Amino acid sequence: MAFESLTDKLQNVFKNLRSKGRLTEADVKASLKEVKMALLEADVNFKVVKQFVKSVEERAVGADVLNGLNPGQMVIKIVNEEMTSLMGSEVTELEFQPGQAKTVIMMCGLQGSGKTTSAAKIAGKLFRKGKKSLLVACDVYRPAAYEQLKINAEKVGADFFGIEGENDVVKIVKAAMDEAVSKNDNVIIIDTAGRLQIDDVLMEELVHIKEAVTVHQTLLVVDAMTGQEAVNVADTFNEKIGIDGVVLSKMDGDARGGAALSVKSVTGKPILFVGMGEKLTDMDQFYPDRMASRILGMGDVLSLIEKAGEQIDEKKEKEMSAKLKKGKFDFEDYLESMNQMKKMGGLASVMSMLPGMGGMLPKGANMADLTDQIDDKKMARTEAIVLSMTKQERQNPDILNPSRKHRIAKGAGVDIAEVNRLIKQFTQAQKMMKQMPQLMGKRGRFKLPF
Amino acid sequence: MALFSKLFAGLSKTRAQFDDELAEIFARDEIDDDFYDDLEELLILADIGVKATENIIDGLREDAKKLRIKSPNELGSHLALKVKDQMATCEADYEFENRKSVVLVVGVNGVGKTTTIGKLAAKYRADGKKVIVAAADTFRAAAQDQLSVWAERSGAYLITGKDGQDPSSVVYDAVNAARSRDTDICLIDTAGRLNNKKNLMEELKKMNRIIEREYPDAYKETLIVLDGATGQNAVNQAREFKDATDVSGIVITKLDGSAKGGIAIAIQSELSIPVKFVGVGEGVDDLQKFDADTYVRALFYREGADDDAGETEE
Numbered sequence: 036m037a038f039e040s041l042t043d044k045l046q047n048v049f050k051n052l053r054s055k056g057r058l059t060e061a062d063v064k065a066s067l068k069e070v071k072m073a074l075l076e077a078d079v080n081f082k083v084v085k086q087f088v089k090s091v092e093e094r095a096v097g098a099d100v101l102n103g104l105n106p107g108q109m110v111i112k113i114v115n116e117e118m119t120s121l122m123g124s125e126v127t128e129l130e131f132q133p134g135q136a137k138t139v140i141m142m143c144g145l146q147g148s149g150k151t152t153s154a155a156k157i158a159g160k161l162f163r164k165g166k167k168s169l170l171v172a173c174d175v176y177r178p179a180a181y182e183q184l185k186i187n188a189e190k191v192g193a194d195f196f197g198i199e200g201e202n203d204v205v206k207i208v209k210a211a212m213d214e215a216v217s218k219n220d221n222v223i224i225i226d227t228a229g230r231l232q233i234d235d236v237l238m239e240e241l242v243h244i245k246e247a248v249t250v251h252q253t254l255l256v257v258d259a260m261t262g263q264e265a266v267n268v269a270d271t272f273n274e275k276i277g278i279d280g281v282v283l284s285k286m287d288g289d290a291r292g293g294a295a296l297s298v299k300s301v302t303g304k305p306i307l308f309v310g311m312g313e314k315l316t317d318m319d320q321f322y323p324d325r326m327a328s329r330i331l332g333m334g335d336v337l338s339l340i341e342k343a344g345e346q347i348d349e350k351k352e353k354e355m356s357a358k359l360k361k362g363k364f365d366f367e368d369y370l371e372s373m374n375q376m377k378k379m380g381g382l383a384s385v386m387s388m389l390p391g392m393g394g395m396l397p398k399g400a401n402m403a404d405l406t407d408q409i410d411d412k413k414m415a416r417t418e419a420i421v422l423s424m425t426k427q428e429r430q431n432p433d434i435l436n437p438s439r440k441h442r443i444a445k446g447a448g449v450d451i452a453e454v455n456r457l458i459k460q461f462t463q464a465q466k467m468m469k470q471m472p473q474l475m476g477k478r479g480r481f482k483l484p485f
Numbered sequence: 486m487a488l489f490s491k492l493f494a495g496l497s498k499t500r501a502q503f504d505d506e507l508a509e510i511f512a513r514d515e516i517d518d519d520f521y522d523d524l525e526e527l528l529i530l531a532d533i534g535v536k537a538t539e540n541i542i543d544g545l546r547e548d549a550k551k552l553r554i555k556s557p558n559e560l561g562s563h564l565a566l567k568v569k570d571q572m573a574t575c576e577a578d579y580e581f582e583n584r585k586s587v588v589l590v591v592g593v594n595g596v597g598k599t600t601t602i603g604k605l606a607a608k609y610r611a612d613g614k615k616v617i618v619a620a621a622d623t624f625r626a627a628a629q630d631q632l633s634v635w636a637e638r639s640g641a642y643l644i645t646g647k648d649g650q651d652p653s654s655v656v657y658d659a660v661n662a663a664r665s666r667d668t669d670i671c672l673i674d675t676a677g678r679l680n681n682k683k684n685l686m687e688e689l690k691k692m693n694r695i696i697e698r699e700y701p702d703a704y705k706e707t708l709i710v711l712d713g714a715t716g717q718n719a720v721n722q723a724r725e726f727k728d729a730t731d732v733s734g735i736v737i738t739k740l741d742g743s744a745k746g747g748i749a750i751a752i753q754s755e756l757s758i759p760v761k762f763v764g765v766g767e768g769v770d771d772l773q774k775f776d777a778d779t780y781v782r783a784l785f786y787r788e789g790a791d792d793d794a795g796e797t798e799e
Contacts, residue, residue: 072535078716081530146739147595147712178634182627190626231742258595262532262716264744285594288679290718313594313624 058106063095066110070331077291077330080266083300091117115327122296122323127280127305129157131166131222132251137215139223139248143241143276144256145268146229149284150174151184153256153310154226156318157282159191160308161222169220171211172197173204173244174228184226191315194218204240205247212248225250232271241276254307256282257294265294266301273302283321284310291330366429369461370421373414419447420457432458507785511561516549520557524564531784532744533568534717534751541567565781571754572777578734578759579774582609584704587660587671587696590736591689591726592710594677597738597764599628601710602672603635604764604772614669616641619659621652621692622676632674638769642668652676656692660699671703680725689730708761710736711752714744723752734761737775741766749780 067088074084091114100109132138140157142150151174158168170188172195174180181197188195196214198207208225215223225244230237244250255278257265272278281302283295286309295306306321421429423446428435435443435458444451510523521542528538544567545560554560581588588605592598602618609616618641622628629645636643644662646655656673663671675692678685696705709732711719726732740746740763749760760775 075529075535076717078532078718081526145714145742147597149595177631179627179630182630183625186626231739233743258712258714260593260712260715260718260722262714262719262744262748263530264532264714264716264742267743268714285679287681288593288718289681289721290716293716 058095058098058100058109060096062106063092063110066107067092067095070110070114073332074293074296074330077293077332078260078262078265078297079293079330080263080297080301083266083297087117087121087296087300111331115324115331118296118327118330119324122299122326123305124323126320126322127307128320129280129307130252135221137212137221137223138252139225139250140252140254141225141227141241141244141250142254142256142282143227143272143278144229145231145258146177148229148256148258149282149310150229150256151180151187151226152315153254153282153284153308153318154224155184155187155191155193156310156315157308158188158193158222158224159315160318162192166221167219168193168222168224169211169215169218170195171208171223171225173207173225175202175204175207176228180226180228187315193224194220205243208244208248232268232275238271238275245276252279253277254280254282255298255304256284257298259283259286259292259294259309260288260290261294263297265297269298269302273304278302278304280305280307282306282308282310286310286319287312287317291332292326293330295326296330366421366424366432366461367426370418370429373418373421416447416449416453417457420444420449420454423447432461511557513557516555516557516560521546528747530745531747532716532751533747534720534754537571537751537754540571540754544570565785568750568781568785569777571750572781573753573757573759578761581670581704581706585663585667585669585702586704586706587663587673587700588706588708589673589675589689589692589696589730590708590710591675591730591732592677593679593722594625596677596710596712596715598622598677598710599631599635599674601708601736601738601762601764601772602632602674603639604769605670605672605762606635606641607639607769608772609670610639610641615666617644617659617663617666617668617671618642619644619655619671619673620646621655621659622674623648623650623652623655624676628674628676641672642666652688653691653695656695657699660696660703663703664700680722686725686729689726693730706734707732708734708736709758710738711748713737713740713746713748713764714742715748717748717751719748720752720755723756723758727756727758732758734759736760736762736764736772738764740764741771745784747784749775 070091071084071088074087075081079087091110094117095110095113098109098113100106101112129140130138142154144150154170158170161168170184170193172181172184174184181199185195185197194214196207196211198210201207204227211223211225227241227244228237230241232238245253253276255269255272257269261268269278269281281295281298281304283292283306286292298304299306306323306326309319309321309326311317311319420443423443424435428439428443440451440454440458444454447454506523506527510520510527513520524545525538525542528541529535533541541564545563548554548563548567549560554563590598590602599622606616606618616639618632618636620629620632620643622632623646626648629648633643633645635641642662644655644659646652646658652675659671659673662668673692675689676685678689680686693705693707696703707730709723709726711722715722723732723735735749735752735758737746737749737760746763749763752758753760760780762772763775763780764772
């Protein structure tokens with residue numbers, strides 16, 4: 036996240052303006068220029084941006100500024116709402132044929148967009164829901180595409196079908212239908228070759244597949260990093276073969292994913308899934324509101340809140356905050372909070388979801404430097420040190436004498452200096468925690484306690 | 486001009502839509518804010534990026550003022566110059582081809598690293614060089630098979646490891662083989678990794694250390710492969726890969742679609758890493774050396790139309 040977040044930029048725009056009760060045209064114009072730039076940096080298509088900015092302007096001028104918000108935040112609120120509604124306000128699920136009928140899904144997209152991986156991920160997701168899929172290899176061009184799908188099928192618990200050396204995809208899909216009957220699969224997922232949308236011959240091939248068998252869902256896989264081109268790709272695929280939904284891949288990168296907005300607004304088709312990682316289980320439901328925040332660079336606050344809600348035991352949380360307030364925070368609690376952090380996907384992942392991280396960093400530093408300091412690996416070492424303490428030591432760090440420290444260092448396989456450093460940092464953290472209530476009020480920056 | 490026509494054909498789709506609008510803008514009667522706004526829009530649509538676009542537009546405004554240019558038509562010839570100003574070139578760009586070298590090929594997933602290596606291997610084999618290709622992508626299922634097909638086609642020597650094996654050990658084998666066999670070029674394929682995945686970036690550093698240690702005499706080249714359809718995130722990718730591995734050149738693939746590959750300009754403008762190759766088609770010969778003049782011309786000028794560079798398409 037090398038970008039300054041839109042929220043920060045707008046804060047700057049409005050620094051010199053006094054808060055008014057109502058958004059004036061000047062307020063809106065000033066902020067929309069920043070909104071426009073942020074959207075372009077996020078690779079939202081220029082034409083989509085123009086139209087979007089215009090509709091926001093119409094709605095925003097004259098709108099009341101809500102209590103507790105400044106004009107900038109108010110504009111963001113409107114922008115965010117408009118974008119969420121543009122992205123499709125509801126979560127869309129994959130549609131299945133009723134009863135025992137088989138559902139046929141065809142994947143399509145440009146080369147390298149992640150079709151094969153997405154196909155396997157969807158099969159895995161369905162497998163966990165108790166549906167058995169047949170993955171069909173119809174990429175007859177890329178060397179080893181057949182093997183890739185075959186290996187992945189095995190990994191996700193799906194059946195696999197392909198005819199090695201066969202170049203006629205229609206023959207393959209027809210044979211696949213019989214295979215699905217004999218293997219009793221509920222869903223048939225056809226992986227096709229990557230193609231350029233301007234390659235008529237290859238586009239024809241997809242049409243032929245659709246003519247040969249009934250395809251219930253045609254999913255277009257779009258790389259979240261796609262630039263201005265996303266619009267043309269989606270438009271052509273939709274026009275020539277007709278698509279029913281979109282899978283957004285490689286969302287675990289740091290691309291803002293403006294392509295999503297472009298594709299949605301051009302085709303009107305819902306985004307069903309987002310690919311979030313390299314493991315075959317890393318496929319998530321698509322949430323329009325979160326995507327809106329991400330494109331605007333506001334951090335995925337909602338996801339974070341929800342994730343935190345899922346993972347953190349509420350009771351423990353209360354105990355912890357009570358302890359924090361009293362400054363009675365020992366190594367046991369330290370361990371506990373580290374565990375929670377881990378459940379939420381590591382500190383680095385938590386940090387990246389927070390909004391305005393850019394603003395908190397010292398000049399010249401970027402997110403990578405910061406995550407350097409709070410490397411999850413370092414956390415593991417810290418954990419090892421804490422785990423090498425006895426229970427008594429953890430609850431009462433004051434008793435740690437050189438001989439004990441020596442033992443701990445040996446147990447954790449680290450240098451004694453590292454143990455000393457941790458203890459020192461811990462004592463500082465303890466002090467800081469005592470002052471927390473005051474600190475929180477001031478918006479101060481503080482070093483994390485490790 | 487064979488190179489030019491290939492690139493030209495590759496970018497032809499790009500140019501078709503682009504041309505009309507560009508021609509329309511430069512055929513206007515006067516230079517006003519609308520003129521600049523529309524031009525800006527066109528450049529951003531080509532993925533040239535907000536910053537580079539601003540630089541270009543500012544440059545044009547300055548020229549117009551300084552030279553008292555009144556008609557858009559006259560300003561047209563300055564556009565290519567301003568775009569070229571944003572690009573980086575360097576004399577030693579292709580030095581690795583003349584030396585005993587180890588070329589590490591990196592990039593995010595699905596940009597065409599393996600294919601690029603296959604094409605480079607074929608090219609250097611055709612030049613009569615001894616080539617090793619190493620499949621250090623032990624993560625993606627069947628990535629090694631894909632590379633072995635390419636190796637077989639071109640007659641390059643292939644080094645592989647087992648699926649899930651430490652990729653650095655494949656690098657170790659490859660570099661040692663390259664040294665003992667006195668190979669001209671050793672091309673190393675790495676697993677696609679997103680630029681924000683710290684561990685994987687560390688892995689690249691480890692590979693570099695191994696190359697450095699095992700074969701210090703080799704000329705080292707690190708090429709980052711970028712998908713021509715990628716938007717502004719490509720700049721981030723290049724920046725972060727550069728931090729991790731000292732990227733010395735860029736390969737832009739898939740310019741045969743309708744994507745304009747303006748990121749070539751965006752990246753050079755921000756990071757000063759030269760673009761060395763561009764892929765303009767699926768054929769083995771469709772990976773070409775990059776030339777800023779040719780690129781700009783192919784991007785901005787109509788077939789057969791006169792332009793200041795004095796070149797026309799054959």
